[in-house]
Every structure is written in structure tokens, then in C-alpha cells.
Amino acid sequence: MVVTFALALAQAVIPAGIQAGTRAKDMPERPVFTAAEVAAASPATLADALLPADHPPIVRAQVLPAGGDGATRRLEAVLLDARPAPGPSGFCHADTFRIAFAPFEYATDTRAGGQRYRARDVTRTALFRLDDGAACLADTRGYFPVAGSQAPGLAAVRALAATRRAAEAGGRLPVTACADPTGSGACRGGARAVLAALRTDAIGSVRVNGCTAPCPVEILVGTAGPRPAYWTMLVTMRGDTATRIAMRYTLSPTR
Numbered sequence: 217m218v219v220t221f222a223l224a225l226a227q228a229v230i231p232a233g234i235q236a237g238t239r240a241k242d243m244p245e246r247p248v249f250t251a252a253e254v255a256a257a258s259p260a261t262l263a264d265a266l267l268p269a270d271h272p273p274i275v276r277a278q279v280l281p282a283g284g285d286g287a288t289r290r291l292e293a294v295l296l297d298a299r300p301a302p303g304p305s306g307f308c309h310a311d312t313f314r315i316a317f318a319p320f321e322y323a324t325d326t327r328a329g330g331q332r333y334r335a336r337d338v339t340r341t342a343l344f345r346l347d348d349g350a351a352c353l354a355d356t357r358g359y360f361p362v363a364g365s366q367a368p369g370l371a372a373v374r375a376l377a378a379t380r381r382a383a384e385a386g387g388r389l390p391v392t393a394c395a396d397p398t399g400s401g402a403c404r405g406g407a408r409a410v411l412a413a414l415r416t417d418a419i420g421s422v423r424v425n426g427c428t429a430p431c432p433v434e435i436l437v438g439t440a441g442p443r444p445a446y447w448t449m450l451v452t453m454r455g456d457t458a459t460r461i462a463m464r465y466t467l468s469p470t471r
Contacts, residue, residue, distance in 0.1 A: 249332060249333060249334075250330055250331065250332055250333070251279065251330070251331065251333065252330070254279050254294060254333075255279045257277075258277075259274045259275065259276055259277035259296060260273075260274055262274070262277050262294060262296060263277075263296055263313075266294070266296075266315055266335050266338070267296070267313060267338065271298070271313075272298035272299060272301075272311060273298060273299040274296045274297065274298060274299070274313075275297055275298070275299050276295075276296070276297045277294055277295065277296050277297075278294065278295040279294050280294070280295075294313075294314075294315040294317075295312060295313070295314055295315075296312070296313040296315065297310060297311070297312055297313075298310050298311040298312070298313070300345070300352040300353055300359070301352060302347070302352060303344055304344070304366075304370055306346065306347055306370075306374055307344045307345060307346060307347055307370060307373075308344065308345045308346075308347050308352035308353065308359075309342065309343070309344055309352075310342075310343045310344075310345075310352075310359055311340055311341065311342055311343065312340070312341045312343060313338050313339070313340050313341075314338065314339045314340075314341070315335055315337075315338050316335075316336045316337050316338075316339075317333040317334065317335055317336055318333065318334055318336045319331060319332070319333055319334075320332040320333055320334045341361050342361070342362070342366070343359035343360060343361055344359060344360060344361075344362065344370060344373075345358045345359045345360065345417075345419075346373065346374075346377055346416055346417065346419075348417070358417045358418070358419075360419045360420055360421050360422055361421055361422070362421075362422045362423075362424065363421065363422065363423040363424065364423060364424030364425065364426065365424045366424075368424050368433060368453065369422040369423075369424045369433055370422075371453060371456050372422065372424075372433035372435060372451040372453055372458070373416075373419065373422060373435060374456070375451060375453060375456065375457060375458035376414075376416065376435055376449060376451055376458065376461070377416045378458075379411055379458055379461060380411050380412065380414045380416055382411075383407075383408045383409075383411035383412040383414075384411075384412040389407070389408060389411065389461075390457075390458045390459050390460055390461055391459065391460040391461075392407035392408075392411070392460070392461050392462070392463070393407065393460075393461075393462045393463065394406070394407045394410055394462075394463045394464075394465075395462070395463065395464045395465070396464075396465040397464070397465075397466070398445075398465060398466070398467055400443075400445075400465065402445075402465035403463075403465065407461075407463060410447070410463055411461070411463075414437060414447065414449075415437060415438065415439065415440060416437070418437055418438035418439070418440075419435060419436065419437050419438075420436045420437065420438055420446065421435075421436045422434070422435050422436075423435075430452045430453065430454065430459070431452075432450035432451055432452045432460075432462070433450070433451045433452075433453065434448060434449070434450055435448075435449040435450075435451060436448055436449075437449060443467070444467070444468035445465060445466065445467050445468055446466060446468055447463055447464065447465055447466075448463070448464045448466060449461060449462075449463055450462040450463075450464075
């Protein structure tokens, strides 16, 4: 689930040497700061300055470089990851806050500190990860977003994990199909072997299509090994049970 909301930062500023615990509502009416000030601030400080007062604990911040020149120059975003916590049954949950910035002045600031920026808006994305029985991780590795309706997306992930366990144990499987247009032999051992070796901790994304049921949920899963690739798993559900899983092996677009 992705929620976008405008930041109430008309009275916010990140001056040099900002202190952790300073909130947007407590700052002077100068909603400007430099990229260097953002990069030097701690995750907690950025969260307090840029997010609503009731934001969850933040464990990581990443400042993306500004691009363009002069009037088109932008500080792209800051990624702030909330501390994972127990989520829906069988999952850990976390949030990513993507903060977009706009230049406060439409020409390069020649004074000390360079171009100044103002936070424009925030996109909050819910992330999930299968709970393996241990405590939820203290970072967002292995977490994935769900595009579309959350409940059927998570149900499909649960069903895929249950199918992987059944394949490993020699149990009964839903109808399966395996395709490998790369010719690499990924399906050579059969669908059961593919499912048994599937890395459910490497799920990258889940997409719930809005078509009429039965409608497969698309789950992208990364693979181990030196060759970057992923499986696209199309999971067709009936209730909470997978009735068909179609697998397609694809080389990573980054290859």
C-alpha cells in the first residue's frame, strides 16, 4: 500500500548543525536547507525534521544526489526506513518514506553552502517480509512492497511459501508450469525442483492485478548464484490456497 501526502513544511527549516529532536513545527519560517546539511544529518534528525510528529522509529537514511543544472537542479529524494515490527499474521512490517525536494531558489545559490532546497512531499510505502520465526530484522533487507490490494497479495505469498515447503517435503502441489525463454535450463529439473529451491526471502515485489477472479498474483523472486536473474511466479488462488503456479525464468534487466 502506498500513501502520498503533502508535508506541512511551510514553517520548517534544517539549519546548519540541526539537533536531533527538533520538529518541523518548532522551526523558524525558513523552509530551506542545502544538500550537504541533509547528507550530514542523522536518520533520526531527518525524520524529526521532515516527517509528521507521530512517525515510526527510523533506522536508515539515504540521500540521493541532485541532478540537473540551474533552474532544473533537484535533490531527488531521501529514503527513510522505519524500524521493522510485527505485521499481518506471518509477516514483519516496515515503512519506507521517500521524500522529494524542490529548489528553494531557481538559480544556483552562490553563497556558502550552495543550492538550497525545500521538502515538497512524502510517499510512504508499506513493506513486508515473511516472518521466519525469528525476531523481525532491524533493517529492510528481504522486504517487498505490495502493489494493489494488500490482503490477497500477502495471501499469495503465504501460499507460495507453503507450496515451497510441500515441494521440498515431496507433498502434493497445485497445478504448475515452468517456462525458461532464456534457454539456460532453469526448468530442467521440473517445477517441483524449482519450487523446492525457491528463495522466499528474496521476494522483490508483489503485484495484485485488478482483473476478474481467478486472477494470478505476480510475485518476483530473485535467484542465488553469479548470474543475476529472477523468477516471475504467477500464483492463482482460491481462497487462501494456490490452485496454479506458473513460473517464468528471466534474466535480470540489470544484466
